[in-house]
Amino acid sequence: MAIRLEKSFFKRDVLEVAPELVGKLVCHRMADGSVIRDRITETEAYRGEEDKACHASKGRTKRTELLYSEGGVFYVYLCYGMHWLMNVVTGNAGEPQGVLIRAGELYRGPAKLTKNLRIDGSLNGVTAGDPADVWFEDDGYRPEIITAPRVGVDYAGEYWKQKEWRFIGKE
């Protein structure tokens, strides 16, 4: 039996939420009522203004403002003009933190995942669960988690580059 994750699940430190999100299911209800699901196999944590790889490191702007809201809010970002990347804000309001959903069991790769789940900018700022049509489910699956350095953060410098804030579910 699958349990829908409560908003409180996201109101914790991103370093607690990110690994726990691995193995969970992302669900998205379509306009016609059908639901698309995929199991998360890989996440990454982005935390704080001091984390140069985090968008919030550049300061609070219209775009990053969502990261400062409280846990459970989706932060969907268009990258390279054609790829939507899906994040979930964690922690309390005022603490810029977020989990990037990097890959699913069916759709590997952050942009493929959003493409196949029909995630796009219209979901930016939507709260998970609630009346929203996007939410997370826990069906009891607990994969073994392995950590690794984050991807695509060369520009963030050695210190942040080496942080093992990438969480991958082991088969």
Add this chain to the structure above:
DNA sequence: TTAGTGATATCC
């Protein structure tokens, strides 16, 4: 390895 793509931030 490179092209393609568009929103955002930063610089006039």
Add this chain to the structure above:
DNA sequence: GATATCACTAAA
């Protein structure tokens, strides 16, 4: 208004 940047993918 103009340009540089970007947490990517697909094709070669």
